[in-house]
Amino acid sequence: MNKELEHSFITQLKQNQNIVHKVCRLYTNNQDAHNDLFQEITIQLWKAFPKFRGESKLSTWMYRVALNTAITLYRKSKRRINTQDYDNVIYKIKAEDYDDTEEQQLKLMYNAVKQLNDIEKALVFLYLEDKDYAEISDTLGISEVNARVKMNRIKTKLRTILNP
Amino acid sequence: MDELELLKKDWQKNDKSMPKVSYDDISKMIWKKSSSIVKWIFYISIIELLFFIASNLYLSNDKEYLQRTTDMNLTGFTIITNIVAVLVLVYFMIKFYNNYKTISSTDNTKKLMENILNTRKTVKNYIKVSLSFGVIISLGMIVAMILYDESFKDAVEKVSDGENSTLVWAIIIILLLIVMIAAVLILWLFYQLFYGFLLRKLNRNYKELEKMEL
Numbered sequence: 001m002n003k004e005l006e007h008s009f010i011t012q013l014k015q016n017q018n019i020v021h022k023v024c025r026l027y028t029n030n031q032d033a034h035n036d037l038f039q040e041i042t043i044q045l046w047k048a049f050p051k052f053r054g055e056s057k058l059s060t061w062m063y064r065v066a067l068n069t070a071i072t073l074y075r076k077s078k079r080r081i082n083t084q085d086y087d088n089v090i091y092k093i094k095a096e097d098y099d100d101t102e103e104q105q106l107k108l109m110y111n112a113v114k115q116l117n118d119i120e121k122a123l124v125f126l127y128l129e130d131k132d133y134a135e136i137s138d139t140l141g142i143s144e145v146n147a148r149v150k151m152n153r154i155k156t157k158l159r160t161i162l163n164p
Numbered sequence: 165m166d167e168l169e170l171l172k173k174d175w176q177k178n179d180k181s182m183p184k185v186s187y188d189d190i191s192k193m194i195w196k197k198s199s200s201i202v203k204w205i206f207y208i209s210i211i212e213l214l215f216f217i218a219s220n221l222y223l224s225n226d227k228e229y230l231q232r233t234t235d236m237n238l239t240g241f242t243i244i245t246n247i248v249a250v251l252v253l254v255y256f257m258i259k260f261y262n263n264y265k266t267i268s269s270t271d272n273t274k275k276l277m278e279n280i281l282n283t284r285k286t287v288k289n290y291i292k293v294s295l296s297f298g299v300i301i302s303l304g305m306i307v308a309m310i311l312y313d314e315s316f317k318d319a320v321e322k323v324s325d326g327e328n329s330t331l332v333w334a335i336i337i338i339l340l341l342i343v344m345i346a347a348v349l350i351l352w353l354f355y356q357l358f359y360g361f362l363l364r365k366l367n368r369n370y371k372e373l374e375k376m377e378l
Contacts (some may be wrong), residue, residue, distance in 0.1 A: 010190045017190075021182045022175075039193050044269045046194040053272065065269045068276050071369050073200040073269060090306075102170070109171045117335065118365070119372040121271070127168075128175040141274030144374045156167060162167065 009049045011044065014061060020045075023130075024067040026121050041069045047110050063117070063126065064139055071118045112161040127151060189278075202267050202280060204362060208285040209260060213253075214292050220249055236308040245301055258289040277370045282364065291355070306340055327343055 012122050013020075024034045045065050052061055113124055119140070126136045133151075137144040184194075223229055262341045263283040269276065309316050310333070324332040 006191070006194070008193070013190055014185070014187055017185055017252055018182050025182075034183075040200065041198060041200060042193045043198045044200065045194060047198075047249055048268070048270050051268075061270065064272070068269045069272075071199070072271055072276055072280065072366055073202060073206060074367070075199055075201045075204065105167060105170060106174055109167050113171070117372060118369050119273075119376075128172050130172070130176070139272055140373065141272030142373060142376050150376050158168065 005050065009046060012058060013045060016059060019059060019062045019105050020066050023070050023125065026125055027070040027118070029114075035076060037070060041066045043071060044069045060135065063129070063131075065123070067122050067139065067162070072120060106164055109158070112158050115161055116154065120150075120157070123147065123151055123154060193269075201362065202264075202283075205284055205287075206264060210285070212287055212291065213257065213260070216291070217253065220246075233314075236305075236312040238304070238308050241304060241308075242263065245297070248296065250295055252290075253270060256286060256293075260286045261292075272305050274370075277366060277373070280366060281363075281370065284359065288355075288359075295351065299344060301350065302340075302344055305335070310337075 003128060013150065020038055023041065024037045028034045048065055050060075052058075062077060065162075113121065116124060126139060131139075133147050135142045136151075137147040140147065142150075151157055231302065233239055260283065261287055263279065267276065267279045271279065314339075320332055320336065321329060
């Protein structure tokens with residue numbers, strides 16, 4: 001593959017890497033697994049990149065490949081030792097930005113989302129990224145009505161997890 | 165739901181705490197080996213196909229086996245079954261390759277899953293056809309052995325010592341059938357376990373998507 005394509009890919013991925021990191025954060029529980037999934041998504045994006053013609057937005061294309069990799073393609077290659085669990089580390093960083101109750105609420109919400117299954121996580125992810133139901137249904141391959149119904153069910157489910 | 169809106173606000177400004185991967189790291193990453201399920205299924209399928217081709221070739225080159233088929237008037241039968249076997253193999257290889265080519269990470273999630281499962285199904289069907297083929301050929305061989313194989317007939321007569329020969333025949337046939345069924349069953353169980361393990365996540369997520377469309 002030519003150098004120009006490679007350079008263009010790396011530059012664009014570097015700029016938009018947060019999309020991939022967010023997917024990794026949602027689907028993994030520690031830093032090692034996060035890095036592993038990040039790498040696999042990067043490989044899949046790179047493989048698909050020559051066919052990316054800019055008909056859709058780069059971000060839309062990245063959502064698709066990243067979610068598909070997390071939900072369908074990715075298989076953990078080796079057993080890894082759990083070094084640190086996310087829940088204990090990452091959300092402490094921003095502690096000073098919030099008052100206690102809001103921070104507490106957020107932490108509980110993140111934990112609740114973590115308990116959803118892979119498909120539900122994908123819906124929540126796209127919802128959090130402010131995608132409309134047309135794009136959600138298009139990404140997952142379900143009808144718009146069903147995406148809406150499912151999202152409402154997920155909200156109920158989250159409520160149940162938060163207030164058992 | 166207020167909490168979800170709160171999460172959304174936080175989610176979108178989360179950027180500061182995210183890890184940063186450098187240009188060099190990404191450029192190293194893109195040449196690393198993928199551990200995707202598609203690759204696994206592809207390799208395993210190729211091994212399966214090769215295994216069945218090899219066992220076929222082995223049998224058709226085995227001199228003793230060929231001699232026996234001639235002895236038992238089965239030459240025509242063997243030639244026909246070999247031609248059919250090659251045609252079947254070519255058909256499945258083309259189908260498998262086409263399925264594999266249509267797998268794309270840029271399809272929607274459901275389509276992607278269906279394409280992967282189809283690739284897998286092609287190999288599964290090939291194995292089913294091969295096994296049924298094996299069973300039919302074995303049955304043909306057993307029948308031919310009973311009808312035409314003189315040395316086998318003599319051996320049976322010797323064992324039964326002139327008496328109870330029907331019983332001895334029945335026992336032999338039943339034993340052969342049991343061995344055949346057991347072999348097929350063990351292979352089938354092995355597959356269920358193996359692919360069940362490999363496709364557990366994919367199947368679970370596919371069912372979840374299907375459930376939504378009900």
